[in-house]
Amino acid sequence: MKRVVAVTPADADNGFACCGAVQxxxxxxxxxxLLQQALAASDGGVVILDERLVEEVGEEMLHALEQRWSGVLVVLPAPLGTAAAEDYALRLIRRAVGYQVKVRR
Structure with a gap:
């Protein structure tokens, strides 16, 4: 059986662990x-990365890891109340479209 692994900031609550995932x-x-460790585990099927950690890994490394891993790598938006939600949406648009898009409110 494949397992779900969540890589979160150290100050994050244990919400994923409460749901049966390895946090x-x-x-x-x-x-x-930790991300490479989670992807290297033979029983890992889904790896969740908290969006607040993407900057430390870097978009290029994240994309390279995603391409060579057979499981599903998901970047989840930061919890509500953080300014990172718009950044995540912009990254998704940039990735889908292929260039920088400016979003105005």
């Missing part, structure tokens, strides 16, 4: 290592 809490500087 890896990343301290600053550990994100890339």
């Amino acid at each position: 890896l809490a990343a301290e600053p500087g550990q994100v890339a290592e």
Whole structure:
């Protein structure tokens, strides 16, 4: 049976662990290592990365890891109340369209 692994900031609540997923809490500087560890596990089927950690890993590395892994890598938006939600939407648009799009409110 494949498992779900969530890589979250160290200060995140254990919400994923309460749902049966393995939750890896990343301290600053550990994100890339924990993400690679989660992707290397033979029983991992879905890896969830908190959007707030994407910047530390870098878009290029994240894309490269996603391309060579057979499972599903999901970047979840940060919880409500953070300014990162719009950044996540812009990244999705940029990835789908292929260039920078300016979104105005």
